Amino acid sequence: MSDTIDKPYRSKVTQTEIDQQPPDHAMPAKRETESVVVVEPPKGLSAKWLALLSGIACMLGFSLFEAVSFIEANFAASPIVTSVLAVILGVFVVSITTLTLGEVRGYRKVTKFIHRRPKLSDLADNDSRQATLQALKLHADQFASHSYARQCYKRFTGLLKADHNSAEIVAMYRQFVAEPVKVKASEVVKKESMASGSMAFISPNHLIQSLVIVWISMRTIKRVARVYGLRPATAGNWKLMKILAQNLAAQSIFDLATDEMTNQLSGSLAAKLMENSAEAVAAGALNVRLGKTLMRLLEEEK
Amino acid sequence: MRKLLNSVMNPVRRASDAGSAQFAQWFMQSTHRFTITGLSRSGKSMLFTSLMTILKYRSEQHYQCLPLLRYLPMDLVDKLWIEPLGDLPEFPVESHLSALENGQWPPATESVAGFQLIVRLRQTNQLKKYLLPFTDVVFEFIDYPGEWLTDLPMLDKTYTQWSDSAWAQQMNEPQSQFAKPWHSAVNDFDFEQPPTPDNIQLLVKAYRDYLLAAKAEGISMLQPGSFLIPGSGFDWLEYGFTPLPSRISSDQSSPWTQRFTHHYGVFQKQWLAGLKQNTFRETDKQIILIDLFEGLNHSKSHLYQLRETLSNLSQTFVYGNPGWMQRHLLKQRKIAKVAFVATKSDLLPASEHHNLLALLKDVTRGATAQLSDNEVQFEHFLVSAIQATDAGSNAQALRYVNPQGRYIEATFEPLPDSLKAMPADEHYPALPAGVPKDHLARMLNGNGLDRLLQYLLEE
Ligand SMILES: Nc1nc2c(ncn2[C@@H]2O[C@H](COP(=O)(O)OP(=O)(O)O)[C@@H](O)[C@H]2O)c(=O)[nH]1
Numbered sequence: 160m161s162d163t164i165d166k167p168y169r170s171k172v173t174q175t176e177i178d179q180q181p182p183d184h185a186m187p188a189k190r191e192t193e194s195v196v197v198v199e200p201p202k203g204l205s206a207k208w209l210a211l212l213s214g215i216a217c218m219l220g221f222s223l224f225e226a227v228s229f230i231e232a233n234f235a236a237s238p239i240v241t242s243v244l245a246v247i248l249g250v251f252v253v254s255i256t257t258l259t260l261g262e263v264r265g266y267r268k269v270t271k272f273i274h275r276r277p278k279l280s281d282l283a284d285n286d287s288r289q290a291t292l293q294a295l296k297l298h299a300d301q302f303a304s305h306s307y308a309r310q311c312y313k314r315f316t317g318l319l320k321a322d323h324n325s326a327e328i329v330a331m332y333r334q335f336v337a338e339p340v341k342v343k344a345s346e347v348v349k350k351e352s353m354a355s356g357s358m359a360f361i362s363p364n365h366l367i368q369s370l371v372i373v374w375i376s377m378r379t380i381k382r383v384a385r386v387y388g389l390r391p392a393t394a395g396n397w398k399l400m401k402i403l404a405q406n407l408a409a410q411s412i413f414d415l416a417t418d419e420m421t422n423q424l425s426g427s428l429a430a431k432l433m434e435n436s437a438e439a440v441a442a443g444a445l446n447v448r449l450g451k452t453l454m455r456l457l458e459e460e461k
Numbered sequence: 462m463r464k465l466l467n468s469v470m471n472p473v474r475r476a477s478d479a480g481s482a483q484f485a486q487w488f489m490q491s492t493h494r495f496t497i498t499g500l501s502r503s504g505k506s507m508l509f510t511s512l513m514t515i516l517k518y519r520s521e522q523h524y525q526c527l528p529l530l531r532y533l534p535m536d537l538v539d540k541l542w543i544e545p546l547g548d549l550p551e552f553p554v555e556s557h558l559s560a561l562e563n564g565q566w567p568p569a570t571e572s573v574a575g576f577q578l579i580v581r582l583r584q585t586n587q588l589k590k591y592l593l594p595f596t597d598v599v600f601e602f603i604d605y606p607g608e609w610l611t612d613l614p615m616l617d618k619t620y621t622q623w624s625d626s627a628w629a630q631q632m633n634e635p636q637s638q639f640a641k642p643w644h645s646a647v648n649d650f651d652f653e654q655p656p657t658p659d660n661i662q663l664l665v666k667a668y669r670d671y672l673l674a675a676k677a678e679g680i681s682m683l684q685p686g687s688f689l690i691p692g693s694g695f696d697w698l699e700y701g702f703t704p705l706p707s708r709i710s711s712d713q714s715s716p717w718t719q720r721f722t723h724h725y726g727v728f729q730k731q732w733l734a735g736l737k738q739n740t741f742r743e744t745d746k747q748i749i750l751i752d753l754f755e756g757l758n759h760s761k762s763h764l765y766q767l768r769e770t771l772s773n774l775s776q777t778f779v780y781g782n783p784g785w786m787q788r789h790l791l792k793q794r795k796i797a798k799v800a801f802v803a804t805k806s807d808l809l810p811a812s813e814h815h816n817l818l819a820l821l822k823d824v825t826r827g828a829t830a831q832l833s834d835n836e837v838q839f840e841h842f843l844v845s846a847i848q849a850t851d852a853g854s855n856a857q858a859l860r861y862v863n864p865q866g867r868y869i870e871a872t873f874e875p876l877p878d879s880l881k882a883m884p885a886d887e888h889y890p891a892l893p894a895g896v897p898k899d900h901l902a903r904m905l906n907g908n909g910l911d912r913l914l915q916y917l918l919e920e
């Protein structure tokens with residue numbers, strides 16, 4: 160480049176020496192070759208929780224009932240002591256209700272997640288890249304810290320450059336966050352539906368089968384939601400509950416039908432096998448339906 | 462680094478060489494013939510070097526470079542390698558890289574070089590999704606001195622036409638400042654003397670001195686630029702010529718006009734015709750690199766002069782436009798595309814990039830006006846082959862290491878978004894940023910190449 164020293168022109172660039180070392184540039188991020196594992200709690204925890212919670216509920220119920228009858232019975236004899244007990248009991252009940260309501264609020268988060276989800280096609284047309292980035296960030300802030308969605312988002316932010324415009328940012332968001340998350344979620348749904356199918360296949364009676372399907376369905380919801388970065392226990396949503404109930408109903412109707420068929424065929428082993436495999440296919444298919452519905456809910460609207 | 466390069470540079474035999482029909486190749490390979498052209502010092506060699514390095518690291522080590530390049534998704538690239546391109550000498554990527562390693566910019570290009578880069582795609586089901594019916598994408602690159610490019614329009618002119626237009630151009634600002642010694646040499650010259658080799662040498666030397674001085678001062682319209690490059694295959698000592706004042710050039714009976722007309726014809730036949738045929742071959746994707754910082758560094762009139770040069774060159778940009786044969790018979794319905802690229806965008810803070818882009822559009826206005834008549838698509842881009850600068854303390858500032866090794870913060874006043882808006886008495890000194898030590902990471906972090914390639918590759 161030519162010298163710039165003695166020009167008759169005024170310089171529009173002011174230069175000052177600074178007393179710092181230039182920063183070293185990092186190499187760009189590498190694409191992960193191994194698939195990212197979705198973080199899951201240790202196995203059995205949920206069952207333990209269920210046992211624990213129902214145990215606690217029983218204890219609470221029984222003791223609550225006992226306590227109330229106790230207070231009622233003894234109020235006449237010692238009014239002060241029973242009043243104090245009643246107040247303590249009241250405080251306890253109120254606080255436990257607040258805790259429970261907290262969980263319920265968690266259920267409503269899915270709706271909020273969906274509500275806050277930015278419409279990507281609109282963002283792409285936004286003139287301000289800052290606004291686009293802000294909207295995506297607001298959405299991504301809801302991703303749980305170890306979720307797959309969060310990892311994808313982190314990788315995406317590493318690729319951003321100062322002169323990317325909104326359309327490019329959105330295209331990259333689709334390519335590096337939305338699309339991989341969707342692929343991952345599909346994998347989860349497929350795996351869970353296989354599980355659902357095989358459980359239906361091996362389950363000996365309808366009660367167990369139904370319970371198992373409820374369990375797998377809940378698990379599907381939980382795992383899919385987690386891929387999308389929703390925190391555990393926030394995956395509740397009315398629409399999903401309805402689908403879940405429908406699935407159970409569909410499964411029982413299916414059971415009836417297959418029962419009828421097996422009656423006709425008389426209770427041979429082959430018939431039992433056929434019944435179970437038909438139910439397995441149905442259970443798997445219904446679970447896919449559940450998973451896909453959740454994915455549709457969590458993805459951008461088309 | 463070195464080992465990696467050796468592995469790229471070792472040509473792998475292409476399946477087609479093993480005798481399989483040319484026919485199969487049409488279906489198996491998607492050839493994208495890229496020609497990267499640009500005036501001298503516009504950043505061609507650096508861009509090639511960077512592009513090869515980036516594609517290599519992206520495909521072999523899965524560095525997430527070029528995120529906007531959706532056409533060649535990382536998952537689908539199996540491998541890539543370099544092959545020689547026809548009879549052209551190999552592009553000296555290795556020596557360019559070792560220059561960078563030693564903290565030096567690649568040396569100025571003094572001859573033509575070329576290579577092809579072949580990207581083999583993986584055969585997966587996913588491939589079908591992208592509807593790529595072929596396995597290889599072939600890029601052809603040719604690098605040559607920018608001075609040759611500016612000579613090509615001389616092919617379509619007679620000596621007198623060229624002489625008159627060259628003479629007129631020298632009368633304009635800013636060239637006229639540097640042309641004074643040359644003009645007085647011509648005025649003092651006695652054209653009644655016969656055009657002996659010695660006399661011709663005298664004139665050619667004076668003219669060449671002017672060209673060299675003008676080049677050093679950032680002038681791009683330098684004809685014949687081939688006289689300035691030692692590697693050019695034209696003997697300007699034997700067949701030299703210069704423009705002459707029209708009182709002489711219009712006099713067909715003047716022995717000087719006759720002699721120079723003859724030499725000009727030799728120049729066209731022996732040098733330019735072959736150059737156009739061998740170097741500026743048919744191509745459907747043209748990248749035209751433009752260094753706006755050179756003009757901004759000097760003055761407003763330099764930018765006008767650049768616009769004029771590009772306008773004169775625009776016909777050469779469509780030489781490559783694939784003919785009817787290729788488009789219709791071979792069913793390669795590719796649209797010819799031209800990308801105007803302002804290089805070295807890292808020398809300006811990101812907050813001023815939109816102004817640089819606007820300025821680029823204005824500077825190429827004359828050229829694009831002619832392209833629109835030729836069914837050629839065009840678009841404008843900003844690119845940096847290497848991110849040699851760092852962010853500054855505010856949005857209008859950036860930092861760089863100067864040749865003395867000092868770390869400097871430069872604060873920019875807003876750039877004009879058109880030539881008209883550029884003040885006549887102000888300039889933007891070009892920052893003499895050195896090659897950073899972490900040049901590899903900074904090449905991979907370069908800016909805008911993905912956007913450019915995506916535009917050129919998508920159908
Ligand atoms: N900061 C910066 N400087 C560049 C870049 N590309 C080229 N340069 C500078 O421009 C000069 C000319 O580049 P080169 O590639 O040799 O241009 P060519 O004559 O068109 O081949 C180099 O020596 C560098 O100083 C870039 O991306 N960033």
Ligand SMILES: [Mg+2]
Nearest residue numbers: 505506569570
């Ligand atoms: Mg070069």
